[in-house]
Amino acid sequence: MLVERFEGPEKLLVQALLSGIHGVHRALEVFRKQQRANSGTSLDHFIQGFCKDEVTCAPGPEKGPLFTKPLVCLFPRLFQQNLLEFVYHLHHVLPQSTLRHLLDCIKQDCPPNSWVSSLVTQLERQLGIDQEKPLFSAQCGQRLTKLIHQLPRSDEAGGWASCFNLPLSSAPHSGPALPGVVSQRKRKSSDIYQDLDSEETSQNKRMRGNICADEDVGTQQELSKKEDAPDALISSEPIDPPPDVPRDALPENIKVAVLQLKDLIESNSEWDQSSSDVVKVLNDCDPAQLEVVCSTINLPKIPEHILPKLCSSVLALSPDLSFSTATTFIRNLLLEKILSLSEPASRCLVTTVTSLCSRYPRPMCHALFEHVLEDRNIGNLQADLLNKLVESCLDSHYKLQTLQMTFKVQWNEAVLSIIHCLLDSKLDISEELFTQFTEQLMSQASAFTKSVKFAKMLLTVLTKYNSSITATHKHTLSNCLMLNDTFLKKSLQAALKRITHT
Known part of the structure; x- marks a missing residue:
């Protein structure tokens, strides 16, 4: 019945998020297809729908008094986890006010669930809220400490390897510590990546996730559906090449x-x-x-x-x-x-x-x-x-990531072609990223005064992203146009003149 609160594309997203342990992956796929069909697809209304108050009563055979509760709190806990992970991957395209509203609503659910609480904290950190709040509760920390003391020392025969059913040579050699240290040497904590688009399901990671997150009573079945602690979502650095092995x-x-x-x-x-x-x-x-x-x-x-x-x-x-x-x-x-x-x-x-x-x-x-x-x-x-690949395979998140990669390289005509393709897909660029891009345009403009490809890219910026252009951006783009010496210069100046900055 809860699904019926949504219609059309939003209903498809809810059904995907309700599809169990693969819900996040499927929802991302559904949203990606919706974006391809309609580049103006927005998640704001979809997320706000979960914040609406619904009339309900306390669970149980006896009918209790009616009260209101946010719609998201009426969904199963696994759905809430999937929704939060889905939002984490797409938080860059959502207004912060909408995200805060959703998190406030989820925190009204009682009793709280440890995974949901950790994901809420993770998103709050992303929004700059309470950076010092731990991702796990004091009770969870106590259980982890107790577990560590019960396990054998890593440098003794059997040691940690016996707990994970691994060869002794694969066991870590450092002393016990809190979550994130219990890992194989082959996968350092700084090299752990959670890519829900590819649904990493390594057996060793699943074992570590089960040990570190075992807080709720009777959650063994639920824990088997989650493979990594939420803080593994933070990392975005590439993996260093491994050492040579004979x-x-x-x-x-x-x-x-x-x-x-x-x-x-x-x-x-x-x-x-x-x-x-x-x-x-x-x-x-x-x-x-x-x-x-x-x-x-x-x-x-x-x-x-x-x-x-x-x-x-x-x-x-x-x-x-x-x-x-x-x-x-x-x-x-x-x-x-x-x-x-x-x-x-x-x-x-x-x-x-x-x-x-x-x-x-x-x-x-x-x-x-x-x-x-x-x-x-x-x-x-x-x-x-x-x-x-940009046109057929990458969603908005990875297109933005690719655009940021171009800020670190020297542009040529081929790179301009890729940037133009990225911009042509009408990216949802944040103000901070758009500022970085316009600064990059200015720094590279002197090398492309006679480049028609550079001029066409500028024209795309001025026409498709005019709503993102502030007074500062307009001044930077105006300086870029002064250096342009192609037949498109008049069209560029006319497009810039039509922009009314905010």
Whole structure:
């Protein structure tokens, strides 16, 4: 009945968020498709709908007095968790007042749920509210401390490894600490990434999430649906390349799988289910081992006609690749091929890149977009391929992330093409980011006085983003136009003159 409070596209989002442990991923997919169909899609009205008061009564066989409660508090706890994680990923396109209102409404729910409370705190930190408030309660902290004292020391035989059913060589060697320290050496706390678009479901992460979040009575089933503590959502730094690992140091099971995969690639035979199972070795490697695997099978040099078969097997893996594994795999498989393009990308390459970007957008941004943009030899062939991905695979969040990447590189005509493609999709740019962009325009303008592509990009800014242009922005853009020496200068000046700043 609660779903019926919503209509049309908003109802589809609610149904997606109600679909259990995959609710966030599905809701993001639904919203992405809605944005493609209508670039003006807004979440503000959708979120405000959850803040409306509803008449209800206390649960139980006996009818109690009626009272009002925000609609969001009437939904199941798992839905509230999914909604908060969904909002976290898209908070940059929502007014802060709307977010604050939603958080205030959720905090009215009683008794509070530990996961919901942690996610609320995480979002409040994002909004600059109470940065010192811990993500877990004092009771949870006491239980963690008690658990740590009950576990064996990490430097003794068995130690932490026995608790996680891992080889002793994989166990951490530091003393016990609070959440975030209980992790394998292969995945440092600073390298943990939560990408809900790719639904990381590594067994070791799930075990750690269950231990650190066990606060509510009878929540074991609920905890199995969540894989990481909310503070893992904060990280956005790329993973450092892992140290070299001797090939002989690979475990025997990985060595065997690598040889099978290498033979499969070199034989050009048909891939059946048993062949696809070999690709599961990717999920068995830590980052350093994966680099050795990629080198052993010479992943950068795989013939392009093999790419769709390999890609299909990777996409069929369960669980999905973790962020670090997907990033390493994509970088090794695709980066060299794309940077060395001397003719338009083949159909096999385009299909592979598009499929991987749709499933793993965040690893693709770090492994491919970032490195291609940084390459001084980037040309139109690379730009055309990246533009296809921007148009067909990336949602607004990753488009904004890609735009920010362009602030760190020297622009050329190819980079201008990518920026123009990003802007043409009508991004929902915050005032702070738009200010950074206009400053970047000003700093680069002197190198493109006769560039028609730069002039067209400026015209897109003045026409599609006129509502975002303040008096300060208008002054900066006016200085850019003074340097322009193309046939579009009069059109640019006319567009700038029509803008009434706020």
